[in-house]
Amino acid sequence: MSRLDRKGRDDRKEFSFFAALARFAVFVVVLGLGAMFSSWTGEAHKPITSKYTYNDDVFPILRDRCSRCHVQGGVAPMSLMTYEEAFPWAESIRAELIAGHMPPWNADEAFGRIKGAHTLSPKELDVILTWASGGNPRGALDQKLPPVTLKNDWVMGPPDVALPLPSEFAFAADKMEDTSELTIQSGTKDVRWLRAVDLLPGTPSIVRSAIIYVKPRNDVKETAGNTPEPEHILARWVPGHDPEPIGNGLAHRLPAGAELGVRIHYKKTWQFEAKAMSDRSTIGLYFAPAPGAQELLALPIASPPLPAAGGSDQKVAFSQTLAEDVQALALSPDQVPPNITVQVEAVRPDGSRVPMIRLNTRPDWDRRYWFDRPLALPRGSRIEVTADLRDPDVFSSAFGAPAAKANATRPDAMRLSLTLVPARARPSAP
Amino acid sequence: MGTQSETGHRDTETPRKKFLLCVSVSLWLIPLCVLCTLCVVAAQTTQAPSTKLPPMSYVCPMPGDEEVIEDKPGRCRKCGMELVPARLDSVWTCATRPLVVVESKPGRCPVDGTPLVQVTASVTWTCADRPSTNALQPGTCPDGTPMVKKYAARAHGNHNPQHGGQFLMAPDNWHHIEGAYLPGGVFRLYVYDDFTKPLPLAQMRQVSARIVTNQRFDAATRATKEISAVPLVRKGRYLEAQIGKLPLPAQMTAKVTFKPKDPEHVFDFAFEKFSKEPVADPRLTSATPVEQPSTPRPAPAPIPDAAVSTSSSGVDPALVPVPIPETVPEMLTQLRTRTEQIKTFIDRGAFASIYVPAFQAKDLALALDERTSQLSGDRRKIMEPAVARLVRSAYLLDAFGDLGNKQQIVDAFRLFSDAVKDIEASFAQGQPR
Numbered sequence: 130m131s132r133l134d135r136k137g138r139d140d141r142k143e144f145s146f147f148a149a150l151a152r153f154a155v156f157v158v159v160l161g162l163g164a165m166f167s168s169w170t171g172e173a174h175k176p177i178t179s180k181y182t183y184n185d186d187v188f189p190i191l192r193d194r195c196s197r198c199h200v201q202g203g204v205a206p207m208s209l210m211t212y213e214e215a216f217p218w219a220e221s222i223r224a225e226l227i228a229g230h231m232p233p234w235n236a237d238e239a240f241g242r243i244k245g246a247h248t249l250s251p252k253e254l255d256v257i258l259t260w261a262s263g264g265n266p267r268g269a270l271d272q273k274l275p276p277v278t279l280k281n282d283w284v285m286g287p288p289d290v291a292l293p294l295p296s297e298f299a300f301a302a303d304k305m306e307d308t309s310e311l312t313i314q315s316g317t318k319d320v321r322w323l324r325a326v327d328l329l330p331g332t333p334s335i336v337r338s339a340i341i342y343v344k345p346r347n348d349v350k351e352t353a354g355n356t357p358e359p360e361h362i363l364a365r366w367v368p369g370h371d372p373e374p375i376g377n378g379l380a381h382r383l384p385a386g387a388e389l390g391v392r393i394h395y396k397k398t399w400q401f402e403a404k405a406m407s408d409r410s411t412i413g414l415y416f417a418p419a420p421g422a423q424e425l426l427a428l429p430i431a432s433p434p435l436p437a438a439g440g441s442d443q444k445v446a447f448s449q450t451l452a453e454d455v456q457a458l459a460l461s462p463d464q465v466p467p468n469i470t471v472q473v474e475a476v477r478p479d480g481s482r483v484p485m486i487r488l489n490t491r492p493d494w495d496r497r498y499w500f501d502r503p504l505a506l507p508r509g510s511r512i513e514v515t516a517d518l519r520d521p522d523v524f525s526s527a528f529g530a531p532a533a534k535a536n537a538t539r540p541d542a543m544r545l546s547l548t549l550v551p552a553r554a555r556p557s558a559p
Numbered sequence: 560m561g562t563q564s565e566t567g568h569r570d571t572e573t574p575r576k577k578f579l580l581c582v583s584v585s586l587w588l589i590p591l592c593v594l595c596t597l598c599v600v601a602a603q604t605t606q607a608p609s610t611k612l613p614p615m616s617y618v619c620p621m622p623g624d625e626e627v628i629e630d631k632p633g634r635c636r637k638c639g640m641e642l643v644p645a646r647l648d649s650v651w652t653c654a655t656r657p658l659v660v661v662e663s664k665p666g667r668c669p670v671d672g673t674p675l676v677q678v679t680a681s682v683t684w685t686c687a688d689r690p691s692t693n694a695l696q697p698g699t700c701p702d703g704t705p706m707v708k709k710y711a712a713r714a715h716g717n718h719n720p721q722h723g724g725q726f727l728m729a730p731d732n733w734h735h736i737e738g739a740y741l742p743g744g745v746f747r748l749y750v751y752d753d754f755t756k757p758l759p760l761a762q763m764r765q766v767s768a769r770i771v772t773n774q775r776f777d778a779a780t781r782a783t784k785e786i787s788a789v790p791l792v793r794k795g796r797y798l799e800a801q802i803g804k805l806p807l808p809a810q811m812t813a814k815v816t817f818k819p820k821d822p823e824h825v826f827d828f829a830f831e832k833f834s835k836e837p838v839a840d841p842r843l844t845s846a847t848p849v850e851q852p853s854t855p856r857p858a859p860a861p862i863p864d865a866a867v868s869t870s871s872s873g874v875d876p877a878l879v880p881v882p883i884p885e886t887v888p889e890m891l892t893q894l895r896t897r898t899e900q901i902k903t904f905i906d907r908g909a910f911a912s913i914y915v916p917a918f919q920a921k922d923l924a925l926a927l928d929e930r931t932s933q934l935s936g937d938r939r940k941i942m943e944p945a946v947a948r949l950v951r952s953a954y955l956l957d958a959f960g961d962l963g964n965k966q967q968i969v970d971a972f973r974l975f976s977d978a979v980k981d982i983e984a985s986f987a988q989g990q991p992r
Contacts (some may be wrong), residue, residue: 177630237944238947252925258951441782443780523974527959
């Protein structure tokens with residue numbers, strides 16, 4: 130129309146009738162061909178720089194790697210299984226991946242060899258980061274993605290014995306976090322050997338972590354010194370984690386008539402704020418092929434008192450010396466401050482060093498880390514622990530995340546536990 | 560879809576004939592939509608090159624949530640407000656007079672001769688006698704004159720220094736600062752909002768800052784000890800302090816608190832030379848954007864020492880895929896070169912440029928990751944996590960590069976170069992570690 134203006138007012142009169150007709154014609158066409166029209170004149174509006182789309186590239190990764198928690202009814206605060214659910218969280222996804230918070234795997238893969246690492250491949254990481262920071266394109270609008278639903282079943286198949294918790298846990302409306310501590314009778318009449326213990330949440334959206342252990346009898350003293358004692362923690366459960374069945378003739382020993390302690394940490398996400406919830410989870414016991422298994426032992430590694438938070442010296446080093454030849458199998462952070470770095474190395478008597486594990490201790494994700502292969506450590510080997518009590522998360526601290534808050538709950542001392550078996554099998558009591 | 564060309568020139572008669580033809584055809588054949596469609600398509604296609612409008616976006620109207628930009632109508636994902644349509648365009652303008660002069664490609668500012676800078680602006684069409692008119696497409700004003708194109712600033716649309724200094728964004732994503740080191744040995748600090756507008760005086764009064772010219776960082780305690788620091792004193796719209804003439808390149812750190820109880824933010828500067836306030840050429844002081852000098856003015860000021868300049872096409876250089884060499888040794892060489900480039904940028908204080916080699920190194924590392932079939936199992940176990948750490952730290956360098964806190968960048972670079980070392984070690988000859 131501006132061209133008409135430039136031409137002059139007479140011309141404008143001359144054309145106005147045709148222009149009106151033309152407008153009508155265009156209107157009819159636009160009505161009839163809406164979809165075609167929009168795709169023809171449309172183009173990327175937002176600065177979309179990602180060559181990866183949700184439909185084609187991001188969804189398959191999220192489904193395969195994150196769907197055990199980030200799904201409707203899962204324990205994560207948001208599902209990521211549809212575009213509508215995922216894209217509002219793109220910035221959070223970017224931050225969590227850059228900071229290394231998600232997927233939740235605290236062990237540094239560059240130090241030591243740990244089984245069952247729950248991590249993203251470099252390519253997967255790059256695809257999601259590119260998508261999350263490059264305009265979050267969806268992909269073809271008419272593309273239907275398969276629905277993803279919560280899977281809540283036994284990862285290892287039905288257990289040999291399923292023990293439902295004796296009572297339902299009531300999670301009060303006014304609480305966001307709570308812990309329940311219950312005792313279950315194993316009901317075993319003889320000593321049994323366990324290759325794995327697992328938990329099946331009753332209400333998956335609130336069961337945040339659990340520890341299942343053999344309750345000590347009253348006459349048993351606390352472990353001290355460097356003598357390994359029977360490993361009484363049977364499982365450290367976190368959502369999305371696969372139980373690690375023990376083989377090679379090794380097993381947890383379950384005394385006859387043992388009582389099992391179950392400590393469950395419950396947490397609500399914002400969706401359930403101010404709602405009363407309940408849970409009745411089930412413990413699953415998997416028996417080892419009988420008989421004659423070798424019992425797993427645990428050796429505690431404890432620190433001296435930790436320095437106060439905020440002081441100038443924030444490094445701690447301590448060690449534990451082995452009194453006999455052992456095969457080291459796993460390491461558990463029993464009591465460690467959150468958001469610190471812990472490195473564990475074995476130093477053999479000949480001075481050779483064996484990297485065991487390096488952890489960034491994100492809260493809520495304590496598990497037992499099984500070494501890829503048992504580590505043969507002769508008598509006199511020293512398990513050296515060095516901890517740096519400052520938050521290693523440079524990303525979150527730079528962008529003002531409240532990391533310091535978690536560090537305020539620092540325990541007085543640190544304790545780790547090394548799961549092992551003596552190199553020469555001890556005769557075990559029946 | 561208007562017919563006004565960008566240049567304002569009248570097009571040749573051909574499109575109008577097509578238009579007339581279209582009208583007459585549609586008169587007779589309205590029920591036959593298909594034919595008419597072809598006609599409209601033909602007319603549009605012919606005119607498209609000269610009439611293309613910036614694409615339509617939907618932006619959040621809430622102050623502070625302006626970064627929410629969607630490609631379809633809906634609600635703001637941050638505050639829930641209804642999104643409003645806007646056309647956003649990337650244009651070139653004078654650094655000192657944002658959006659007074661607007662060009663579609665790089666060049667020199669006709670007012671002061673400095674190189675034009677790229678900014679994102681929203682585009683509307685308005686009428687001279689009704690400036691409140693803001694149409695999303697060209698049209699005709701009530702008085703019959705064509706509407707004129709108008710550009711308005713967007714939040715985070717302009718991250719260019721206004722006073723010849725160095726420009727950084729605060730971690731709150733709202734404040735922006737510019738530090739200038741003047742030839743007299745004076746450090747001057749300008750503070751802007753997210754639209755790169757100078758902070759209002761009332762807010763400026765709340766800003767307190769000091770400039771640290773010498774400090775020591777203790778890696779063991781991660782504590783910084785300031786050896787010489789001078790408070791910055793407010794002088795009208797900026798803060799300044801006499802710090803004397805330091806040997807160039809001069810490194811210094813501004814520690815700024817925007818409001819009394821806010822956290823202190825750290826901004827590191829590295830000045831390779833003294834900052835030069837762009838001065839308007841007396842012959843060209845007219846601020847009106849339309850008149851251009853008849854002869855192009857020779858470049859008086861050197862191009863600012865941007866380590867990586869945007870390519871002439873206006874495409875972000877980091878988004879141009881790096882050509883991946885054929886062989887692993889060549890890839891490793893390129894990876895090393897990019898790592899050294901990042902180090903040089905950090906040393907020179909060119910933080911905003913770091914992301915380019917960081918992302919290119921990331922692409923090289925991902926390409927190397929596809930060659931791990933050549934490696935033994937043990938080496939693959941070093942390689943894969945190392946590449947993952949490199950990907951993560953490249954994004955970390957990108958995020959920190961915008962903030963300009965050198966210590967954070969150095970920390971991120973340590974993660975990055977450790978990952979590079981592990982990648983090199985996995986491909987090195989001899990026994991794996």
